[in-house]
Amino acid sequence: MSVLSLEDVTYSYPCAAVPAISEVTLEIGAGELVVLAGGSGSGKSTLLRAANGLVPHFHGGVFAGRATVAGMDTREHAPGALAVAVGSLFQDPETQVVMSTVRAELALPLENRGDAPAVVARAVEEAALALGIAHLLDRPTSELSGGELQRVALGAALAGRPQLILLDEPTSQLDPVAGDELIALLRRLNEDFDAAIVIAEHRLERCLGVADRAIAMRGGRVVCDAAPGDFLAWACDAAPELATPGARLLHGLGLAPVAGVKAARSSLRSRGLLPDADSYATGAAERPRREPRRRAEDSALSLDRVWHEIDRGPAILRGVSLAVGPGERVALMGRNGAGKSTLLRHAAGLMKPTRGKVRSAGRVALLLQNPTDYLVHDRVAQEASPAALATVGLGDPALSARHPRDLSGGEKQRLALAIVLDAPPGEETAVVCLDEPTRGMDRGRKDELAALLRELDAAVLVATHDPEFVAAFAQRVVLLGEGAVIADGSPAEILAGGTYFATETARILGGAGGALRPDEGVALVVGAGAEVGA
Amino acid sequence: MIYRRRASPLHAARAAAGCAYCLALALAVLLLSAPVALGAVVIAIAGAAVGAGVSREIRRAALFALPLGVLVMAVNMLVAQGGLTVIARLGNLPVFGQTDVTLEATVYGAILGVRAIALVLCGALYTVAIDPDEVLGLFRRFSFHSALTATLATRMVPVLARDARRLAEAQRCRPGPPPSRARLMRATTAGVLDRALDVAAALEVRGYGAARRPGASGRVRRPYSRHDLAFGASAVALVGLAVGARIAGLVPFSADPSLYAPLGAGEVGVAVAIVLCALLPFADRRGIER
Numbered sequence A: 001m002s003v004l005s006l007e008d009v010t011y012s013y014p015c016a017a018v019p020a021i022s023e024v025t026l027e028i029g030a031g032e033l034v035v036l037a038g039g040s041g042s043g044k045s046t047l048l049r050a051a052n053g054l055v056p057h058f059h060g061g062v063f064a065g066r067a068t069v070a071g072m073d074t075r076e077h078a079p080g081a082l083a084v085a086v087g088s089l090f091q092d093p094e095t096q097v098v099m100s101t102v103r104a105e106l107a108l109p110l111e112n113r114g115d116a117p118a119v120v121a122r123a124v125e126e127a128a129l130a131l132g133i134a135h136l137l138d139r140p141t142s143e144l145s146g147g148e149l150q151r152v153a154l155g156a157a158l159a160g161r162p163q164l165i166l167l168d169e170p171t172s173q174l175d176p177v178a179g180d181e182l183i184a185l186l187r188r189l190n191e192d193f194d195a196a197i198v199i200a201e202h203r204l205e206r207c208l209g210v211a212d213r214a215i216a217m218r219g220g221r222v223v224c225d226a227a228p229g230d231f232l233a234w235a236c237d238a239a240p241e242l243a244t245p246g247a248r249l250l251h252g253l254g255l256a257p258v259a260g261v262k263a264a265r266s267s268l269r270s271r272g273l274l275p276d277a278d279s280y281a282t283g284a285a286e287r288p289r290r291e292p293r294r295r296a297e298d299s300a301l302s303l304d305r306v307w308h309e310i311d312r313g314p315a316i317l318r319g320v321s322l323a324v325g326p327g328e329r330v331a332l333m334g335r336n337g338a339g340k341s342t343l344l345r346h347a348a349g350l351m352k353p354t355r356g357k358v359r360s361a362g363r364v365a366l367l368l369q370n371p372t373d374y375l376v377h378d379r380v381a382q383e384a385s386p387a388a389l390a391t392v393g394l395g396d397p398a399l400s401a402r403h404p405r406d407l408s409g410g411e412k413q414r415l416a417l418a419i420v421l422d423a424p425p426g427e428e429t430a431v432v433c434l435d436e437p438t439r440g441m442d443r444g445r446k447d448e449l450a451a452l453l454r455e456l457d458a459a460v461l462v463a464t465h466d467p468e469f470v471a472a473f474a475q476r477v478v479l480l481g482e483g484a485v486i487a488d489g490s491p492a493e494i495l496a497g498g499t500y501f502a503t504e505t506a507r508i509l510g511g512a513g514g515a516l517r518p519d520e521g522v523a524l525v526v527g528a529g530a531e532v533g534a
Numbered sequence B: 001m002i003y004r005r006r007a008s009p010l011h012a013a014r015a016a017a018g019c020a021y022c023l024a025l026a027l028a029v030l031l032l033s034a035p036v037a038l039g040a041v042v043i044a045i046a047g048a049a050v051g052a053g054v055s056r057e058i059r060r061a062a063l064f065a066l067p068l069g070v071l072v073m074a075v076n077m078l079v080a081q082g083g084l085t086v087i088a089r090l091g092n093l094p095v096f097g098q099t100d101v102t103l104e105a106t107v108y109g110a111i112l113g114v115r116a117i118a119l120v121l122c123g124a125l126y127t128v129a130i131d132p133d134e135v136l137g138l139f140r141r142f143s144f145h146s147a148l149t150a151t152l153a154t155r156m157v158p159v160l161a162r163d164a165r166r167l168a169e170a171q172r173c174r175p176g177p178p179p180s181r182a183r184l185m186r187a188t189t190a191g192v193l194d195r196a197l198d199v200a201a202a203l204e205v206r207g208y209g210a211a212r213r214p215g216a217s218g219r220v221r222r223p224y225s226r227h228d229l230a231f232g233a234s235a236v237a238l239v240g241l242a243v244g245a246r247i248a249g250l251v252p253f254s255a256d257p258s259l260y261a262p263l264g265a266g267e268v269g270v271a272v273a274i275v276l277c278a279l280l281p282f283a284d285r286r287g288i289e290r
Helices: A044-052 A102-112 A117-131 A146-158 A176-193 A204-210 A228-238 A245-252 A261-270 A277-286 A340-347 A386-391 A409-421 A443-455 A467-473 A491-495 A504-509 A518-533 B015-031 B035-051 B055-079 B103-129 B132-140 B144-173 B181-205 B226-248 B265-282
Strands: A002-012 A021-029 A033-037 A062-069 A086-089 A164-168 A196-200 A213-218 A221-226 A301-309 A315-324 A329-333 A355-360 A363-367 A429-435 A459-463 A476-481 A484-489 B086-093 B097-102
Touching: A002 A044, A002 A196, A021 A044, A021 A196, A021 A221, A033 A044, A033 A176, A033 A204, A033 A228, A044 A062, A044 A086, A044 A164, A044 A196, A086 A146, A086 B181, A102 A117, A102 A146, A102 B132, A117 A146, A117 A176, A146 A164, A146 A176, A164 A176, A176 A196, A176 A204, A204 A228, A204 A261, A213 A228, A221 A228, A228 A245, A245 A261, A245 A504, A245 A518, A261 A504, A301 A340, A315 A340, A315 A355, A315 A484, A329 A340, A329 A467, A340 A355, A340 A363, A340 A429, A340 A459, A363 A409, A363 B144, A386 A409, A409 A429, A409 A443, A443 A467, A459 A467, A467 A491, A467 A504, A476 A491, A484 A491, A504 A518, B015 B035, B015 B103, B015 B132, B015 B226, B015 B265, B035 B055, B035 B103, B035 B265, B055 B097, B055 B103, B086 B103, B097 B103, B132 B144, B144 B181, B226 B265
Parallel strands: A033 A196, A033 A213, A086 A164, A164 A196, A329 A459, A329 A476, A363 A429, A429 A459
Antiparallel strands: A002 A021, A002 A062, A213 A221, A301 A315, A301 A355, A476 A484, B086 B097
16 A cells, blocks of 8 residues: 555646756555665655655645645645655755744644644643653753754654654764664664655765665656665666765675675675775774874964863863864764864864864865855856866856855855865965865765865865865864864774664775775775686 | 743743733833932833843843933933923033023933833843743744744844854954955855755755644643743732823823923822732742743
């Protein structure tokens, strides 16, 4: 029995020249966990909005075809009516949580349905217990972290026991730990509640392992609908940007791609291709050691025992000392609240340390998390100089005349980067700092950004949760924990041995040889095979 | 300044009792104008703030309201020409004309200023000590949509304040001269509209558009706690005292033509009773954690 059925659905947003989704036909069965894959603008979010009735009731536009949710035709039932059967969770938890306490937030959808107070109270307790947020019930929502807020929003979506749960990039704002926890939680809820779950996600390696099925979209059309393994096999050939690092590793070795670290490891082990991490310990030790500690005067940026202590509050940074060399590309990692964003603000002079010193060899440019905050003009050309626009790949005259808010997410990111890089004459940018630049980006755009960062002359300091992105651009990784530097080394040293702060390739290979990217993994395994053969 | 659950008797009381308490304090401010009685109400509000653990917030609100109080006093001093005791002759001033400042007008202006500040403090106490979600529940029976919209507006204040801080930070990161205020205003407005659209979409999928009145079946009545009863009784007593004192003329005050503010046993008794009525509920601190 299907809980969601789309028959030949085509939809165009108001004033849009082309449809956001075209002739989409699919069925989601009860209890299925489906991953929706595709690049930015491929139609994933629109498909989810067609399933919860926001399309066309909320957004307007032109809708053709037929969408049925739990037997209700979305043309005849508005989102409010469909909410009985569908729970939705969007990207940004800030705008989804509307009440002031967690308890009231979880109760809101049930109260909207007109449920009796006793029913509401019981459902709130059950949803809170299922999500492990019972201890938060009486906490103000304004005090919750991003991960907690996302759980609360999920709780509100679940409290009414919907048959279908739709999630639009639910992990994009979360650190790796919280993201993995959320996906594991979804799998458990899928089993316990028997609710069908559809997740639109860019980080496929995070959720394909728990999925029953994957649907790929491109240009608003469904281009693949298969089991995760078959989807990955298709992606490796037809859409490499959707293939997970693990799939690319296996494909590079001539093996059939599988979803999940455990399955990939089993596949390699069964063929005797899984390298023994211990045998590479010597190799790792033989890697060139990092340069000795740089003197502050030689650095593009140096922080000397920097503390940031909040009046009547905690210490966010605890004596951080860090020197970034000219042209060096450094990734700053750590879980939410570790102090990454605060450190970048100190580097750029937006904050003053309560103790310690920050020095830089020139201007420090800082790109904060939301690029839209930088955009204030009516045309792209007014935002930055032609040279700065050309540096970030926005030199095309056709783009110059467009309104900045009409650009795609990736283009906005690059435009904001052009704005902060656009130093006045006579001032040289010594360091470029970026705070979580890959949030909500598809892999193609991440690769473009990594390439752009590699080409910059200035030193680069990027706070990120994304190990795959770090492996693509960084020369050095600094791991922060509780406001202090807890590890500082090459990407191979930091990312190869961990679980959460590790690339999928490193997790599959157990950190062997410090291989972080699929191509490095293939080279390692092929090299090891050759050695064994010799 | 937002509500945050604290371990205090006022936070532990149900919203209806808390609202009644804050309203009773505000009513006392409006009904009593004798300095001793008004002073007692201000002491009661300050004591309530300490008892509820929100003295920092109330102090901040007082600092915010102080210029308003001074302005009210200054305007009354210049505009009101009543009173016999002239303390300054300012001559012929533009707009105001011949202006004599009298002691009576100054004192009455000060009373009005203190009253304005006290009303702001009552509002601040309500904001930081009364759960807005519970207040929403109270009004839901009459108009669900209006009550939710009001709560949502309250919730949007800290969200938009955070957005404004973010935008200001981003503008500080822009090299060169800062954009004009008009440009920033347009950008901010566009951001607010985006936010509002996101929140509206979230509300839609939570069934806001199809909201129904809460079902009556299975309703479980929450038993009245000691704090509900204490603050409810305190509110009734405060209203009774203020109305009674006003009708019976127990705390007389007049500022025209000359000052009349006797300070006898009756006036002191009413002032002490106001403070005691307002602060006694804070004495019982059992069961205040949630």
